[in-house]
Amino acid sequence: xxxxxxxxxxxxxxxxxxxxxxxxxxxxxxxxxxxxxxxxxxxxxxxxxxxxxxxxxxxxxxxxxxxxxxxxxxxxxxxxxxxxxxxxxxxxxxxxxxxxxxxxxxxxxxxxxxxxxxxxxxxxxxxxxxxxxxxxxxxxxxxxxxxxxxxxxxxxxxxxxxxxxxxxxxxxxxxxxxxxxxxxxxxxxxxxxxxxxxxxxxxxxxxxxxxxxxxxxxxxxxxxxxxxxxxxxxxxxxxxxxxxxxxxxxxxxxxxxxxxxxxxxxxxxxxxxxxxxxxxxxxxxxxxxxxxxxxxxxxxxxxxxxxxxxxxxxxxxxxxxxxxxxxxxxxxxxxxxxxxxxxxxxxxxxxxxxxxxxxxxxxxxxxxxxxxxxxxxxxxxxxxxxxxxxxxxxxxxxxxxxxxxxxxxxxxxxxxxxxxxxxxxxxxxxxxxxxxxxxxxxxxxxxxxxxxxxxxxxxxxxxxxxxxxxxxxxxxxxxxxxxxxxxxxxxxxxxxxxxxxxxxxxxxxxxxxxxxxxxxxxx
Amino acid sequence: xxxxxxxxxxxxxxxxxxxxxxxxxxxxxxxxxxxxxxxxxxxxxxxxxxxxxxxxxxxxxxxxxxxxxxxxxxxxxxxxxxxxxxxxxxxxxxxxxxxxxxxxxxxxxxxxxxxxxxxxxxxxxxxxxxxxxxxxxxxxxxxxxxxxxxxxxxxxxxxxxxxxxxxxxxxxxxxxxxxxxxxxxxxxxxxxxxxxxxxxxxxxxxxxxxxxxxxxxxxxxxxxxxxxxxxxxxxxxxxxxx
Numbered sequence: 001x002x003x004x005x006x007x008x009x010x011x012x013x014x015x016x017x018x019x020x021x022x023x024x025x026x027x028x029x030x031x032x033x034x035x036x037x038x039x040x041x042x043x044x045x046x047x048x049x050x051x052x053x054x055x056x057x058x059x060x061x062x063x064x065x066x067x068x069x070x071x072x073x074x075x076x077x078x079x080x081x082x083x084x085x086x087x088x089x090x091x092x093x094x095x096x097x098x099x100x101x102x103x104x105x106x107x108x109x110x111x112x113x114x115x116x117x118x119x120x121x122x123x124x125x126x127x128x129x130x131x132x133x134x135x136x137x138x139x140x141x142x143x144x145x146x147x148x149x150x151x152x153x154x155x156x157x158x159x160x161x162x163x164x165x166x167x168x169x170x171x172x173x174x175x176x177x178x179x180x181x182x183x184x185x186x187x188x189x190x191x192x193x194x195x196x197x198x199x200x201x202x203x204x205x206x207x208x209x210x211x212x213x214x215x216x217x218x219x220x221x222x223x224x225x226x227x228x229x230x231x232x233x234x235x236x237x238x239x240x241x242x243x244x245x246x247x248x249x250x251x252x253x254x255x256x257x258x259x260x261x262x263x264x265x266x267x268x269x270x271x272x273x274x275x276x277x278x279x280x281x282x283x284x285x286x287x288x289x290x291x292x293x294x295x296x297x298x299x300x301x302x303x304x305x306x307x308x309x310x311x312x313x314x315x316x317x318x319x320x321x322x323x324x325x326x327x328x329x330x331x332x333x334x335x336x337x338x339x340x341x342x343x344x345x346x347x348x349x350x351x352x353x354x355x356x357x358x359x360x361x362x363x364x365x366x367x368x369x370x371x372x373x374x375x376x377x378x379x380x381x382x383x384x385x386x387x388x389x390x391x392x393x394x395x396x397x398x399x400x401x402x403x404x405x406x407x408x409x410x411x412x413x414x415x416x417x418x419x420x421x422x423x424x425x426x427x428x429x430x431x432x433x434x435x436x437x438x439x440x441x442x443x444x445x446x447x448x449x450x451x452x453x454x455x456x457x458x459x460x461x462x463x464x465x466x467x468x469x470x471x472x473x474x475x476x477x478x479x480x481x482x483x484x485x486x487x488x489x490x491x492x493x494x495x496x497x498x499x500x501x502x503x504x505x506x507x508x509x510x511x512x513x514x515x516x517x518x519x520x521x522x523x
Numbered sequence: 524x525x526x527x528x529x530x531x532x533x534x535x536x537x538x539x540x541x542x543x544x545x546x547x548x549x550x551x552x553x554x555x556x557x558x559x560x561x562x563x564x565x566x567x568x569x570x571x572x573x574x575x576x577x578x579x580x581x582x583x584x585x586x587x588x589x590x591x592x593x594x595x596x597x598x599x600x601x602x603x604x605x606x607x608x609x610x611x612x613x614x615x616x617x618x619x620x621x622x623x624x625x626x627x628x629x630x631x632x633x634x635x636x637x638x639x640x641x642x643x644x645x646x647x648x649x650x651x652x653x654x655x656x657x658x659x660x661x662x663x664x665x666x667x668x669x670x671x672x673x674x675x676x677x678x679x680x681x682x683x684x685x686x687x688x689x690x691x692x693x694x695x696x697x698x699x700x701x702x703x704x705x706x707x708x709x710x711x712x713x714x715x716x717x718x719x720x721x722x723x724x725x726x727x728x729x730x731x732x733x734x735x736x737x738x739x740x741x742x743x744x745x746x747x748x749x750x751x752x753x754x755x756x757x758x759x760x761x762x763x764x765x
Contacts, residue, residue, distance in 0.1 A: 001643040001651045009631035413627045416583055417694070418616025418644045420609060517584050520627065 002414070003427040007434050010403070017431075020399045020500065021439040027389040028443025028496035029450065034385045035488050036451045038378040040481020045374055048252025049367040051119040052107075052260075054085070054319035056332045057366060058339060059359045063233025064088065064274055064314035065350045071318055071342045072113075080334045082323045085113035086315035088268040094261055095223035096183050097200045097212040104182070105260045106226065108268025108315075111162045117321040120262075123249040125180050125194065126217050127156035133192055134455070134479050141193040155217045159247035162264045164217075166244065174264045175246035176224075178216060179257035185214045186248065190468070192479075216245035224261065228273045239271045253370070265315070274314040312349075328362045336360050389499070396432065396503025404428060404507040411511050412519025425512035432504025433497065440496030444489055454480045530701060530734050531557035532597040536586040537757075538575050549575050550586075551757035552594075557702070562728060562735045564748035571754040573738040574706050580736060581619045581704045582611045599701070616645040620695030624707040626687040628679040634690050635675040638662040641697040658697065665693040669723055685716035692724060696731075703728070705737040709744060721747060 011017050058071070065071075068086045075084040088108035095101050115121045128149045132139050143152055158164050164175035180186050186194040200214035213219040221244045227235035243263055250257055269275035283305055290303040322331035339360060340353040351359075364371065404411075411424055450457060458480060461467040470480045533555040539548045549572040557563055557580075567573045578584040579596060582603050586594045596604050603614055615621075620641075628637045642658035643651045651658065666672055669689040679687050688708060695703055708724070709717030721744065728735055737748065745751045753760045 001646075001648045002640050005636060005640070005643065006629070006631070013631050409627065410629055413629060414640075414644065415612075416581070416615065416621045416623075416627070417641045418612050418614075420612040423612075423644070515584075517578050520583075520623065 002419070003423065003430050006410075006427060007431045010407075010431060011434065014403070016399050016403050017435050020396050020435050020503075021442070023392050023395045023399075024436055024439025024496050024500050025443035025446060027392040027499065028440050028492055029447040031382070031385055031389055031495070032444060032447030032484065032489060032492045033450050033454070035378075035382055035492065036447070036484050037454065037481055038381055039485060039488060040483050042371070042374045042378055043483075044252065044481055046364075046367065046371055049370060050363045051123055051251050052256065053363040053366060054117045055322040055328045055363055056320040056335050057361055057363070058318040058320065058335060058356070059316060059361070060351050060356070061316055062090075063229060064316040066312040066314050067342070067346050067350060068313075068315045068318055070346070071339065074338050074342055075318070075320055075335065078334060078338060080323050080326045080331055081338075082321045083113065083116045084318050084320045085110055085117040086265060087114065087317045087319060088265060088272065088274060088314075089316050090226060090268070090272065092224055092226035092261075094182070095225075097185075097214065097216075097220055097222070098202050102182070102259065104224075105256075106224070106268060107260060107262045108265040109162070109262055110265045111160055114319070115160065117319050120249070121160065123251050124156055124159040124177070125248045125250045126152060127159070127247075128152040135459075136191045136193050138191075140189070140191065140195075142196065143193075151218075155247045158217065159249070162246060162262070164244045164246045173244050174267050176222070176243040176261050176263040176267075177247045177249050178222070178245050178262075179260040180248040180250045181254065181258040182248075182261070183214075183216060183220075185216070217247045220245045222261070224263070224271075226268075226271050228271065230273070236273075241267075241271060243267075255370075269313055269315075276313040277311045328364065332360060332362050392499050393503045396435070396500050397506055400428060400432060400504050400507035401510070404511045407511075408514065408519045411514050412516045412521075415514075415516035416520065421512040424514075425508040428504050428508035428511055429501060432500045432508070435504075436497035436500025439500060440493045443496055444493050447492070448484050448489065451482055451484050454482045528558045528560075529556045530559040530561075530599055531555075531580055531736070532595070533557075533576070533580065534596075535592060535594045536576075536579060536596060537589055537592075537594060538572065538579065538584070539587055549757060550579075550754075552592075553754075553757070553759050555752065555759050557734060557736060559701075559734055560732050561750060562725075562737065562748045564745035564751045565736060565738045565754060566740065566742065566745050566751055567738075567754035569740065572757055573740075573754055576754065577704050577706050577736065577738050580702075581621055582606070582614045583621075616641070617698055618700055619702045619704055620698065620700040622688070622691050622695045622703065622705040622708045624710040626679070626684075626691045626711075628687055628690055628694075630679055633676050633678055634666065634671060634682070635659070635662060637679065637690055638666060638693045638697050641694050645698045661699075662693065662697055665696055666690070668727075669693055683716075684712050685720060688712060688716075688720050689723060692720070692727075696727065696733075699731070701734060703733055703735045705735060707739055708737065709741070710739070717744070 072084040072086065075081045090106050092104055092106050093101050094104040109120075111120075127143065129141070129143045132141055132144055142148055158175060159177050162175055162177065163172045165172050180194060183200070185197040185200055187197065189195055197214040200212050202210045202212050204210055221242050223240060224243045225238050225240040228237050228239045230236050243261070249262065266275070285303040285305065288302060291300050292303040293299070294301050320331065320335055322328060336353070336357075339356055343350055343353050343356070414424060458470055461469070533553055536550055536553045537548070538550040539546050541547070553576060565573050565576065575584065579586055586596065586604060588594070594604065595602050598614065598618060603611065606614065629640065632640065639658055639662050642654070642662070646654055646658070663672070663675070666675060669692065671686060671689055671693070674682060674686060679690070682690065692708070703724070705724070709720050712720060724735065725747070727733065739745055
C-alpha cells in the first residue's frame with residue numbers, strides 16, 4: 001500500500017522519473033516507427049511481388065506442358081479456385097529504340113484471363129486517371145491531362161488486348177507491354193510519377209544520330225529475339241521479331257519493371273514453337289524388302305508410312321488465383337490434387353505428379369529470395385535499433401540508481417517502520433513498472449501519431465529544412481508506409497514496459513539489501 | 524511478559540563495527556532488563572553505543588555472534604535475535620516504535636500520510652484497506668492531541684522542528700507499540716520545544732502504559748526518566764544518582 005502512495009508521490013515530485021519516462025517513450029516510439037515503416041515496406045513489396053504472379057504457380061519450365069486448357073478447366077471447376085491462366089515465361093534479348101540490347105524476361109500471356117488472375121490491369125501505367133498520385137501536388141502527371149484522356153484510353157485498351165493499330169498498314173497488330181523502367185526513357189520524378197521522353201536518339205555507324213520515338217506506346221517498338229525450342233525443349237534457332245509496344249506497366253518491383261516484356265501468349269508460342277503443330281511420324285514397313293520411290297528425289301527407298309497427328313500447344317506456367325477466403329497454402333494443396341487428376345488423364349503427355357511436386361508453388365515461394373532479403377533487412381534494422389533502445393535499460397538503471405541513492409534515508413525509515421526487503425524491492429519495481437507503463441503509453445501514442453502522419457511530417461521536413469529522406473526516385477514507392485500493426489504496437493509496448501522494469505531491478509535489489517542502520521545515517 | 528514484568532531483556536550483547544579494515548567494538552557484553560511501563564534513559568558519551576543499543580533492541584540490527592558465548596535480546600520472552608528477517612519486520616511494525624533525533628519523516632508525504640505509512644506497513648494492502656478508517660482516525664486523534672490537527676495536509680518542509688518531531692512521535696505510536704525507542708528526540712530542538720515534546724511523550728506514556736527507552740546525552744532530560752543507565756566502555760552501569 002505504501003508503495004503505491006510513494007510511487008505516486010515520487011512520480012510527481014522529481015524530474016528524474018520524467019527523464020526516465022522520456023527515455024522509455026522515445027525508445028518505444030523509435031522502435032514502433034522503425035518496425036512499422038520497415039514492415040509496411042515489406043508488405044508493399046510483397047503485395048507488388050504478388051501483382052503479376054497470382055496465388056499459386058504450376059510450372060514446367062522451358063518445354064512447358066500440353067493440354068493446359070484442360071488443366072485450367074479442371075482448376076476453374078473447383079470452388080477453391082477463382083481462376084487460372086496460362087503463360088509462357090522465358091528469357092530473350094530485346095533491342096531498344098536506341099539500339100541497346102538487354103536481356104529480358106518475357107511473359108507470354110492471355111490478356112483476358114491474365115487480368116482476372118493477377119493485378120495486371122492495375123499495373124498498366126499509361127491510362128487516364130482521375131486523381132493525382134499522393135505526392136503529385138502540382139498535378140504534373142500527363143495522365144491527368146484532359147487533352148490526353150482519349151489517347152490514354154486507347155493506350156489502356158491496347159494494354160488490355162495486347163494489340164496496337166498500325167496506321168501505315170491499317171491493321172491491328174499483336175503488341176507487347178514493357179516494364180516502365182526498361183527503356184530508361186521514362187524519368188521518375190520526386191513526385192513519384194513518370195515524365196516520358198517523346199524522343200530517343202539512335203547512334204548511326206557514320207557518326208550521325210537518328211531521332212526515334214521515345215514514348216513507346218505511341219509508335220515505339222522493340223526487337224525481340226528468343227531461342228526456339230524443339231519438341232524436347234532443346235533450343236534450335238534464334239527467332240527475331242519486331243514487337244510494337246502497346247503500353248508500359250509498373251508492378252512495384254524494380255527488378256521486374258526494368259527487365260520484363262509482356263506479349264500475347266500466341267506470339268510466344270509461335271516464336272518458341274510451342275503452338276499447336278501437325279506431327280508427322282515416319283514408320284518403316286514391316287517388310288524390309290518392300291521398296292518405293294521417294295517423291296522428292298525420285299530415288300528408291302525402303303517403303304514407309306507416315307502417321308500424322310497433332311502436337312498440342314504448350315505453356316510453361318499456369319497461374320492460379322485462390323477463391324476469396326481460401327488460404328494460399330490450401331489452394332496450393334488443392335492444385336496439387338487437381339494436377340494429379342489431370343496428369344492421370346494425360347498420362348505420357350504431361351509431367352507426372354511426382355515431377356511436379358516442387359513445381360507447384362505459392363507466390364511466396366517464388367518471391368522467397370526477395371521477401372527473405374527484406375525480412376532480414378527489417379530484422380537487422382530492428383536488431384540495431386533494439387540494441388540502441390536497450391541502452392534505455394541502462395539509462396533507466398542509472399536514473400533509478402541515482403534515485404535509490406537519493407532515497408536511501410527513506411529506505412532506512414521504511415525499514416525502521418517494519419517494511420520488508422521484498423516490500424522495498426517492490427517499491428522500486430512498481431515504480432519502474434509505472435514509469436514504464438506511462439512512457440510506453442506515450443511512446444506508443446507518439447509512434448502511432450508519427451507513423452500515421454509520416455508522409456505529412458516528411459513533406460514538412462522537406463519544405464522547412466530541405467530534407468528528403470524518402471525519395472520516390474530511389475525507393476520506388478511513392479509514399480512511406482504509414483500503417484501501424486496492432487500486434488507490433490502491443491509487442492513494442494510490452495517490451496517498453498519490460499525495459500523499464502529491467503532497469504529498475506538492480507536498484508531495487510540494492511535498496512532491498514541496504515542495511516537500515518546505515519541507511520538511516522545516510523547524509 | 525515475564526513474571527518479573529520484564530518486557531525487553533538484553534543479555535551479553537556485543538556489537539563491533541567494521542570501518543574499512545579496522546574493527547571498532549562498540550558494545551562489550553551489555554546486559555539490561557526493561558520492565559513494562561518503565562521509562563529508561565540511556566546516557567553516555569558520544570560514540571558510546573547508545574544508538575547502537577537502541578537499534579539492536581528495535582530489531583534494526585543484530586548483535587555479534589561470539590563462539591562460546593550466548594547473547595540474546597528478548598521481547599516478552601521471545602528471543603528476537605533468533606527471528607528471521609520477516610518476523611523481525613513484523614516485530615518492528617507491531618511491537619516497537621522509533622523516534623529519531625532528526626525526525627526522519629518522508630519529505631514527499633504530508634503529515635497525515637507520514638503518520639499513516641506505519642499503519643500501511645503493518646497491515647499490508649488488504650489490511651490497510653479494511654482498517655483505513657480506524658488508522659486514519661487514530662492518526663487524526665494523535666496529531667490532534669499533539670497540537671497538529673490543523674497541519675494534516677502540510678509537508679514536513681512546511682513544519683517547524685518541534686512540529687516535525689511530534690509528527691514522528693505520532694508515526695511511532697500509530698500501531699500502538701508496546702515499546703517506544705527514542706534516539707535523542709529533543710537533541711535537535713531548543714530547550715522549550717524539547718520540554719514540550721517530552722511532556723507530550725510523557726502524557727501519552729502515562730495514559731497508554733507505554734514502555735520507553737530514550738537515548739540522551741542531556742542529564743536534565745534523563746532526570747525525568749524512571750531509571751537511568753549509563754553506557755561506559757560499552758557496558759551498562761546503573762546510575763542510582765539520578
